Every structure is written in C-alpha cells, then in structure tokens.
Amino acid sequence: MRLLNTSTIQVEEFLSNEIPEYVILSHTWEEEEITLQDIQAGALNKKGYTKIKTCCSKAANDGFLYCWIDTCCIDKTSSSELSEAINSMYKWYQNSRICYAYLADFEESSASVIENYRSFTESRWWTRGWTLQELLAPNVVEFYSVNWTEIGTKLSLHEQITEITGIDEGVLCGADPSRRNVAVRMSWAARRNTSRIEDQAYCLMGLFRVSMPLLYGEGNRAFIRLQEEIMRVREDYTLFAWSPTIVPGYSDPHISKGLLAYSPSDFIDSRDRWTLRDLSRFVAGCFISFHSTPS
Structure with missing residues (x-):
C-alpha cells in the first residue's frame, strides 16, 4: 500500500503487515488531478496539488504522519494494480483513522449546515458512486467545505445524511451495513x-x-x-x-x-x-x- 508522507508529500510503500496509522481523503475528481507519476517526477504545477497539500497539512496538524489519496497513491497505468486497489479500497477506507470528506462545491458561511441545507444536499459528492463506500466504510468521517472549514461529522450530521442518501441512521451511527x-x-x-x-x-x-x-x-x-x-x-x-x-x-x-x-x-x-x-x-x-x- 502506498501512503503520502504528510511532511514531505512524497509517496512511501508499505507491506500489508507494516501499514502505519493514516487518514484518508474522500473527494470528487476535478480538473488536473495529481497522479502518482506527477508526485514521483515532482511535476506539481497542476490545480489538484493544492488539495493534496492542504489535505496533508490538515492530517499533520491532526497528528498523522501519513494519508492516502486515490489520485496519487495508485498506479493507474498498471491494470493489475488498479484491479487490486479497487478490490481493496473498501478495506482501506475501513482501516483509516479518519476520513476527510472534501466537498469542493460547498462554501461555508456563518450560517449552520441546517440553514444552508439546500446547498449542502446539492454537492456533487452525494451523487457519485465511489463516495458511497467512502461514507460507509470508515468509523469517522469529517466533512469539509471548499476552504477546508469543518462542516460536521457523519455522526453529528446523521439526520441530514439520512434524508439525503436514504441510509438509515443506525448504519450512519455505527451499525454494520452488511x-x-x-x-x-x-x-x-x-x-x-x-x-x-x-x-x-x-x-x-x-x-x-x-x-x-x-x-x-x-x-x-x-x-x-x-x-x-x-x-x-x-x-x-x-x-x-x-x-x-x-x-x-x-x-x-x-x-x-x-x-x-x-x-x-x-x-x-x-x-x-x-x-x-x-x-x-x-x-x-x-x-x-x-x-x-x-x-
């Protein structure tokens, strides 16, 4: 498994029995995402680098040395690695200490999420297939706005999330989806x-x-x-x-x-x-x- 070092923003590889604690990012792909090859080559002039750098900074401030981001921790040029990663991804989210759910199209304001409920529900993050497992698998999911202001957690927002997704509150509060x-x-x-x-x-x-x-x-x-x-x-x-x-x-x-x-x-x-x-x-x-x- 590859992880990003939150201090150096370099990719490091770990065997399955040596994986350290890490946080994980859930997001929607935008233009110019940073790939593994970009990180390795130091080609960091794409728009997506800001998201990676800010995520690493947030993880470091939370006391974590490593984070996992799908855009640059998987070699998508290798079909065998991509297949292995997709088959393992639910477990990787499940084993993370915290999942940062980054809503790039939601702007925070002085008002609460409840008062901004319509804007919150219209985020593209709620419509993507991959973000379903990213919501369900981790024990802790923290939601962040476009400027990385914390919106709430899966637990604190469980009533709103149930209304948006149809997922019952029991599952959002920790019950096994299976x-x-x-x-x-x-x-x-x-x-x-x-x-x-x-x-x-x-x-x-x-x-x-x-x-x-x-x-x-x-x-x-x-x-x-x-x-x-x-x-x-x-x-x-x-x-x-x-x-x-x-x-x-x-x-x-x-x-x-x-x-x-x-x-x-x-x-x-x-x-x-x-x-x-x-x-x-x-x-x-x-x-x-x-x-x-x-x-």
Missing part, C-alpha cells in the same frame, strides 16, 4: 453515478463483500457479474426485489434478461416498496414461471 438486506443496500446506490458504466458495479464490491476481476469495456455486464457474485456468498432473495427503470430518451425501460437487474437504479424504490409477503410471492412466481417454461 446487516441490511441486499435490496436496501442497492437502493443506497440507485441515485448515484459513475464516469464509467462498469464502475457502477465495481464501486459496490466492498459494500457486498465480494471480489471480481475488472473488465472495462464489458458495460452493464459488470453489474450482472456483481449480482452473480452476491448470490454465491449470500442467500438473500431481496436481490430480485427491483423494478425496471425508465431511462430518459428511451420509450421503454432498460430491462435486464432474467431475474437480475440492469443497473443499481432499478433498486430505487426497493427500500420501501417491497414487503416480505410481496417478495415471497414474487420469488415464488419467478420459480414457477422458470420451471413451467418448455425446454
């Missing part, structure tokens, strides 16, 4: 987006405790593979508790073949819509239909 059924967890991702369609699946692997190889170019097949992996490790019929989503620009919903959903958005109503009786009837009907189909 104790929620598959449909509920999928519903947390239903309104989130990723730049690459395959990442809709890859960003959820840690939340469902599964691993699988990355195959960029496979499109929505990645989400099918995710559901297949979930079925292998957990018997939870709420995986089938979804409804086709109407996609803007198409006259018909994007319907997946078989029992598996097309994308996380198909679970958008699953948290509240399906009772246990409804689900039992649905699953029974699917199996009856399957077994009655002529071979």
Whole structure:
C-alpha cells in the first residue's frame, strides 16, 4: 500500500503487515488531478496539488504522519494494480483513522449546515458512486467545505445524511451495513453515478463483500457479474426485489434478461416498496414461471 508522507508529500510503500496509522481523503475528481507519476517526477504545477497539500497539512496538524489519496497513491497505468486497489479500497477506507470528506462545491458561511441545507444536499459528492463506500466504510468521517472549514461529522450530521442518501441512521451511527438486506443496500446506490458504466458495479464490491476481476469495456455486464457474485456468498432473495427503470430518451425501460437487474437504479424504490409477503410471492412466481417454461 502506498501512503503520502504528510511532511514531505512524497509517496512511501508499505507491506500489508507494516501499514502505519493514516487518514484518508474522500473527494470528487476535478480538473488536473495529481497522479502518482506527477508526485514521483515532482511535476506539481497542476490545480489538484493544492488539495493534496492542504489535505496533508490538515492530517499533520491532526497528528498523522501519513494519508492516502486515490489520485496519487495508485498506479493507474498498471491494470493489475488498479484491479487490486479497487478490490481493496473498501478495506482501506475501513482501516483509516479518519476520513476527510472534501466537498469542493460547498462554501461555508456563518450560517449552520441546517440553514444552508439546500446547498449542502446539492454537492456533487452525494451523487457519485465511489463516495458511497467512502461514507460507509470508515468509523469517522469529517466533512469539509471548499476552504477546508469543518462542516460536521457523519455522526453529528446523521439526520441530514439520512434524508439525503436514504441510509438509515443506525448504519450512519455505527451499525454494520452488511446487516441490511441486499435490496436496501442497492437502493443506497440507485441515485448515484459513475464516469464509467462498469464502475457502477465495481464501486459496490466492498459494500457486498465480494471480489471480481475488472473488465472495462464489458458495460452493464459488470453489474450482472456483481449480482452473480452476491448470490454465491449470500442467500438473500431481496436481490430480485427491483423494478425496471425508465431511462430518459428511451420509450421503454432498460430491462435486464432474467431475474437480475440492469443497473443499481432499478433498486430505487426497493427500500420501501417491497414487503416480505410481496417478495415471497414474487420469488415464488419467478420459480414457477422458470420451471413451467418448455425446454
């Protein structure tokens, strides 16, 4: 695992059994992010360097010698390293001492978050697929505005975060997300987006405790593979508790073949819509239909 030294802003590598305490950054990617190659070459004239430098300074002031930032702690030119990193990322966030959630499009003011609630909810950070695990995995999440003024924590803002995300307060206050059924967890991702369609699946692997190889170019097949992996490790019929989503620009919903959903958005109503009786009837009907189909 690579970590940034908060004093030198240089990358250091550690074996899995030698990793020191570290803080971790959650953010949305902007223009001119600093890469690992930029750090190694000393090419630090991009816009993204300010964010890295300020994050390291904040971590150092909090007493930490190391921090982890995805833009420059992963060699994205190596497909094998990228795959290993994405499969490990949930654990890396989970093992961090503090996660700094940096909302680059939220400006603080003298008013509280409650008074600025609309601006807080409209931050792009709440719409990204990857930030879901970055919210859930760490024990401590601290939110910061564009100028690195602390807004609050996952615990202190749990009521507002529940309203924004649909994630119940129990989970935000420390309950294990894996104790929620598959449909509920999928519903947390239903309104989130990723730049690459395959990442809709890859960003959820840690939340469902599964691993699988990355195959960029496979499109929505990645989400099918995710559901297949979930079925292998957990018997939870709420995986089938979804409804086709109407996609803007198409006259018909994007319907997946078989029992598996097309994308996380198909679970958008699953948290509240399906009772246990409804689900039992649905699953029974699917199996009856399957077994009655002529071979």
